[in-house]
Amino acid sequence: MNILSQIRDRFRPALANLTEGVDPLLEMIRPSQDASFGDYQANCAMPLGKQLGLPPREVAQRLIDGLNVDDFCDPPEIAGPGFINLRLKSDWLIAQLVAALSDTRLGVDTTDSPDVVVIDYSSPNVAKPMHVGHIRSTVIGDCLARVLRHLGHQVIGDNHLGDWGTQFGMIIYGYKHFVEDAAYQENPVMELSRLYQRVNRLIEFHAGKRNLPLRDQKVAQLEEQVDTQLSVCRDADEKQKKKQEKVLRKLQSQLAQTRKERDGLAEKLSQVTTDPELLRVAEEHQDIGEAVLQETVRLHAGDETNLALWNEFLPKCREEIQRVYERLDIHFDVEYGESFYHEQLAQVVDQFLESGLARESEGAICVFLEDWDAPMIIRKKDGAYLYATTDLATIRYRMDTWQPDLMLYVVDHRQSEHFSKLFTAAASWVESEVEFRHIGFGTVLGRDGRPYRTRSGDTVGLENLLDEAVAKAHAVVVDNDQRKPEPEMSEEERMQVARVVGHGAIKYADLSHNRTSDYEFDTDKMLALEGNTATYLQYSYARVQSIFRRAEVDARRQSQQVTTFDLGHAAERALALQLLRFSEALEEVLVDFRPNQLTDYLFKLAQMYSVFFEHCPVLKAETDGLRHSRLALSDLTSRTMQQGLALLGIEVVERM
RNA sequence: GCGCCCAUAGCUCAGCUGGAUAGAGCAACGGACUUCUAAUCCGUAGGUCGCAGGUUCGAAUCCUGCUGGGCGUACCA
Numbered sequence: 001m002n003i004l005s006q007i008r009d010r011f012r013p014a015l016a017n018l019t020e021g022v023d024p025l026l027e028m029i030r031p032s033q034d035a036s037f038g039d040y041q042a043n044c045a046m047p048l049g050k051q052l053g054l055p056p057r058e059v060a061q062r063l064i065d066g067l068n069v070d071d072f073c074d075p076p077e078i079a080g081p082g083f084i085n086l087r088l089k090s091d092w093l094i095a096q097l098v099a100a101l102s103d104t105r106l107g108v109d110t111t112d113s114p115d116v117v118v119i120d121y122s123s124p125n126v127a128k129p130m131h132v133g134h135i136r137s138t139v140i141g142d143c144l145a146r147v148l149r150h151l152g153h154q155v156i157g158d159n160h161l162g163d164w165g166t167q168f169g170m171i172i173y174g175y176k177h178f179v180e181d182a183a184y185q186e187n188p189v190m191e192l193s194r195l196y197q198r199v200n201r202l203i204e205f206h207a208g209k210r211n212l213p214l215r216d217q218k219v220a221q222l223e224e225q226v227d228t229q230l231s232v233c234r235d236a237d238e239k240q241k242k243k244q245e246k247v248l249r250k251l252q253s254q255l256a257q258t259r260k261e262r263d264g265l266a267e268k269l270s271q272v273t274t275d276p277e278l279l280r281v282a283e284e285h286q287d288i289g290e291a292v293l294q295e296t297v298r299l300h301a302g303d304e305t306n307l308a309l310w311n312e313f314l315p316k317c318r319e320e321i322q323r324v325y326e327r328l329d330i331h332f333d334v335e336y337g338e339s340f341y342h343e344q345l346a347q348v349v350d351q352f353l354e355s356g357l358a359r360e361s362e363g364a365i366c367v368f369l370e371d372w373d374a375p376m377i378i379r380k381k382d383g384a385y386l387y388a389t390t391d392l393a394t395i396r397y398r399m400d401t402w403q404p405d406l407m408l409y410v411v412d413h414r415q416s417e418h419f420s421k422l423f424t425a426a427a428s429w430v431e432s433e434v435e436f437r438h439i440g441f442g443t444v445l446g447r448d449g450r451p452y453r454t455r456s457g458d459t460v461g462l463e464n465l466l467d468e469a470v471a472k473a474h475a476v477v478v479d480n481d482q483r484k485p486e487p488e489m490s491e492e493e494r495m496q497v498a499r500v501v502g503h504g505a506i507k508y509a510d511l512s513h514n515r516t517s518d519y520e521f522d523t524d525k526m527l528a529l530e531g532n533t534a535t536y537l538q539y540s541y542a543r544v545q546s547i548f549r550r551a552e553v554d555a556r557r558q559s560q561q562v563t564t565f566d567l568g569h570a571a572e573r574a575l576a577l578q579l580l581r582f583s584e585a586l587e588e589v590l591v592d593f594r595p596n597q598l599t600d601y602l603f604k605l606a607q608m609y610s611v612f613f614e615h616c617p618v619l620k621a622e623t624d625g626l627r628h629s630r631l632a633l634s635d636l637t638s639r640t641m642q643q644g645l646a647l648l649g650i651e652v653v654e655r656m
Numbered sequence: 657g658c659g660c661c662c663a664u665a666g667c668u669c670a671g672c673u674g675g676a677u678a679g680a681g682c683a684a685c686g687g688a689c690u691u692c693u694a695a696u697c698c699g700u701a702g703g704u705c706g707c708a709g710g711u712u713c714g715a716a717u718c719c720u721g722c723u724g725g726g727c728g729u730a731c732c733a
Binding site: 027031033034041043049050056080125162165167361362364366371374375376377378379380384386387390416440442476484513517518519520528530533536539542543549550588591592596597600604607611614615617620634656 | 688
């Protein structure tokens with residue numbers, strides 16, 4: 001049962017009497033922002049009045065005349081320029097609550113038109129440990145999968161692992177030249193990660209050495225141009241001044257940009273030059289960039305040594321990543337990495353060539369698309385394939401295997417152009433009604449507004465962050481428990497609570513932001529256990545459990561048998577209405593695939609429960625009837641909270 | 657050069673695709689623990705929604721221009 005949908009269904013015939021094309025008008029029915037206007041409001045009389053050439057208030061009256069909502073709403077009221085305000089009848093609210101009480105789905109229906117949805121998310125590069133940058137795709141994708149599934153869609157979660165690209169060329173090269181056997185025996189993944197970083201640094205060093213002089217030159221050139229332009233501006237007459245100053249600003253911003261690039265290169269260089277040992281190694285590996293590409297080519301060509309190394313590394317790398325997924329309770333239906341599609345790439349390119357969708361240009365096989373200057377390259381001039389090729393092969397495979405209605409890619413928004421091209425190219429290739437969507441998200445920034453990194457410039461390991469979150473939560477749990485007259489928890493339970501709270505904090509920090517914006521965190525803020533956090537929601541759940549524990553009789557059973565509610569207190573009514581909006585919140589998530597719609601809903605629910613908790617004693621309610629009603633409201637709140645958090649991938653604890 | 661995105665309270669962010677007086681959380685200040693968990697609640701203060709035009713009954717939201725920032729842009733993913 002979805003209140004908003006029901007109201008819209010009732011408005012549909014009333015609107016159809018007056019006009020055509022009612023769908024956009026139905027969209028204008030929504031929850032009221034201000035409770036004093038009622039529970040829901042219809043804003044469609046104003047535009048309709050314009051369309052019909054009638055005063056909006058008169059249109060509103062006609063709408064109401066044709067509207068049948070008596071069974072669940074008070075008589076509608078017209079306000080202001082023509083708003084129609086609706087207030088739900090308490091009897092009806094009560095009946096809905098009673099129904100939800102005995103429903104394991106809490107009144108949330110499954111969809112009438114289930115889709116088959118493939119979600120591509122997380123997709124880390126397995127050659128290095130997961131870092132903070134991976135968390136968004138993983139957590140958002142997991143949440144969307146859970147919500148879609150809960151609403152009755154068939155979901156295939158696919159972890160499109162980066163297990164075949166240049167990064168493996170890098171660790172293969174690193175292994176051949178720099179491996180320390182003892183370290184590799186001790187902890188192979190850590191050693192491989194070290195090798196990756198080392199090779200990466202050396203490549204960047206040589207690239208930097210080549211490019212730095214060019215940058216320096218460019219900086220000098222721009223400095224000169226800025227100087228010249230400064231004097232031009234000084235000498236310009238009033239008419240020309242504005243124009244010339246604009247040119248100046250442009251140059252200055254170019255200069256700043258180029259300086260930034262140069263400083264970035266210089267920093268990469270100094271990482272090597274300040275380390276004599278590394279510098280010596282760098283000298284010995286002048287052609288490392290090209291050599292790494294060759295290792296990758298050999299791997300792809302089936303070279304025995306490289307393939308053997310890859311077969312040795314891959315399970316270890318995947319195990320490492322799997323450990324993080326276990327901790328975070330993330331599960332995929334399939335994990336076909338890029339390597340899975342390797343055999344199919346040649347065929348993809350052939351098909352594109354044969355159908356005329358692609359052609360050769362400057363030695364590369366390119367798909368030229370109408371809206372872009374640069375083509376999408378599907379085979380390099382050296383014969384190697386690219387991620388665009390793999391992505392196309394992946395689409396073909398998914399179409400053949402699952403015939404999905406929808407394919408979601410939960411990937412960093414910086415790749416939006418790649419996906420636009422990919423989807424355009426794929427659309428004319430697969431000839432199907434399938435819808436593609438890039439679910440982009442912003443970058444996780446540090447306090448300096450730059451991508452989140454440690455002081456030394458490395459990315460922050462995800463496991464360290466999780467450990468930190470759990471440790472911090474543990475300290476709070478212990479502190480809290482010890483302050484009670486009688487500490488309640490064993491060390492084991494404290495650890496369990498800390499784990500749930502710590503991991504929840506990290507997931508929630510991510511999901512509660514609008515996915516499209518970049519967001520900034522420092523660990524303190526991310527791990528804050530107050531305010532709009534998972535902890536606050538988990539706390540409201542635990543408080544309900546505490547009430548049930550303290551009740552002498554089997555209060556849970558009692559609450560489940562409640563047949564009526566008392567919503568006399570404003571806090572009770574507000575809580576009740578919020579509970580009945582769970583379904584709206586879930587559907588709102590899927591409108592634009594935004595999990596923060598659900599976190600917002602749950603946060604408001606928790607706030608409303610807190611207000612209720614302050615003002616409405618449950619166990620000491622004046623009458624048995626009121627006590628039962630409040631127990632049942634508490635029960636519904638805790639179940640909604642648990643289910644809502646579960647859909648975010650966050651657990652609850654019985655006490656904290 | 658071209659393209660995409662962003663600018664909302666001191667800070668971090670919401671704002672449901674055009675609705676009524678722009679909201680939270682931190683931080684600040686003032687209150688509330690003999691009463692079901694104070695990881696909480698109540699209150700105060702804090703805003704020319706980057707700037708300038710336009711569209712209309714009505715704009716943080718849509719359009720145009722400007723300013724400032726981020727990202728991408730032919731063989732990395």
